[in-house]
Amino acid sequence: MRKHTTIVLPATNVEHHEALVDNEVLAAAARLKLLQNHCSTVSKTSALLNTRSHHVSVVQPPLTLREKLHALRKNRSTRARLFHLIMVVVLVFMLILFVPAYVFMRLEPDWSYLDSVYFCFISLTTIGFGDFVPGRGALKGHTSNSTQSYKLAHEVYNIAIVVYLVVGTTMLMLLVRVYREMMEVERRIKRDRLILKLQHSLTDPNMTLSNTPLCIPP
Numbered sequence: 001m002r003k004h005t006t007i008v009l010p011a012t013n014v015e016h017h018e019a020l021v022d023n024e025v026l027a028a029a030a031r032l033k034l035l036q037n038h039c040s041t042v043s044k045t046s047a048l049l050n051t052r053s054h055h056v057s058v059v060q061p062p063l064t065l066r067e068k069l070h071a072l073r074k075n076r077s078t079r080a081r082l083f084h085l086i087m088v089v090v091l092v093f094m095l096i097l098f099v100p101a102y103v104f105m106r107l108e109p110d111w112s113y114l115d116s117v118y119f120c121f122i123s124l125t126t127i128g129f130g131d132f133v134p135g136r137g138a139l140k141g142h143t144s145n146s147t148q149s150y151k152l153a154h155e156v157y158n159i160a161i162v163v164y165l166v167v168g169t170t171m172l173m174l175l176v177r178v179y180r181e182m183m184e185v186e187r188r189i190k191r192d193r194l195i196l197k198l199q200h201s202l203t204d205p206n207m208t209l210s211n212t213p214l215c216i217p218p
Helices: 011-053 065-107 113-124 147-203
Strands: 057-059 208-210
Touching: 065 113, 065 147, 113 147
Parallel strands: none
Antiparallel strands: 057 208
16 A cells, blocks of 8 residues: 655745745736836827828818908008018118218228228127227318317217217117017917918808818928
8 A cells, every 4th residue: 555645845945936926926917017007108198190191171161252352451451560560670870880880980080981891781780890980180180270179179070980889789679689589570470360360260161172182380
């Protein structure tokens, strides 16, 4: 008669085996969670790409006579603003560049008109190479022989140059700022017009769709 031998494992080995099993279960659960997150991210990305790839734009119905006149008036106002800006630019450049250049040409004996324009430009734009410096030989042929009167006129001339440079630089900076604000206003007007057209088309029962993407400027 055979005898059955029963092997009894120590308690420490059993606990170690159970700990290994628990670690494997936790690792498998972590891998499953990462896989689920990856699948969710892929599905969201594909849905976003499908949404972006599907461009729908609104085709405007034919404009009425009133709408055409309103658009023409807006175009005229835009042209008027552009014409106003051009006139302001010409006037400012006449006041801070061409007229002072003529004055420098008359007062500086060695300067031509082109040299004077060059000096005014590099001074007002704060480039300042320093190759032309006013006041060195100026007013010699335009004042009397009295040394006192020449010194007084020379000081007044230097003060006038400083005032001209400060005022001219300020006017040039204001001109650049006005131009930037005008461009910003034009972009906002175009964006508002496009949004109004879109709202009008969405509320219009005769709205049709096309495959051309609709781009709204920032």
